[in-house]
Amino acid sequence: MNRMLQLPFPKVAVVSVFQNLFGAHGRSSSRVYEILQNNVRVSSSRNSVSGFRTFCTGQDLSTKKCVPCTSKDMRPMTEESASNLLPKVDGWNMVNESGLLKLKKSWRVKSFTKGLEMFKLIADVAEAEGHHPDLHLVGWNNVTIEIWTHAVGGLTENDFILAAKINALDMQNLMRRKATD
């Protein structure tokens, strides 16, 4: 049930009244008032008002796309923001190297050539995303991947998206079985 009410006063006044009554998030305990073009619409919906949209933090990062690192307003994340995203990239750790935050994860592969196969799988993802990890293959079968945004000297969402996409790769056949297996 929606009723369009014509309001005799400017939208700004309505917005401030709305926010005082219902808080800045556009939601109330019972009704949501949508303010469009000086009209207030009473909606039976309990959804948040467009313009107060809250971003779904539950989205699987592996379904997102990296953005070009050229945008001037791209800034590195704070350590706190990065820590909040860490649970979404299973097995990845965050390291702080003299103030430079990076994501890091290690694997033990079956052989040197399996390590290179793993690099190729990851390279294909990186090229598709236009965002690239640092690849390390040490002692013939120890792989470590580090991810950070070089353009800003720290972590951005791109790094977490790439880490999630790497996690989504099917690489089980490349991995050395654990001694306990």
Ligand SMILES: C[C@H](O)[C@H](O)[C@H]1CNC2=NC(N)=NC(=O)C2=N1
């Ligand atoms: C233009 C393009 O976005 C840049 O050259 C990309 C390439 N890949 C990248 N990868 C990473 N990890 N950081 C970057 O800053 C970066 N920049």
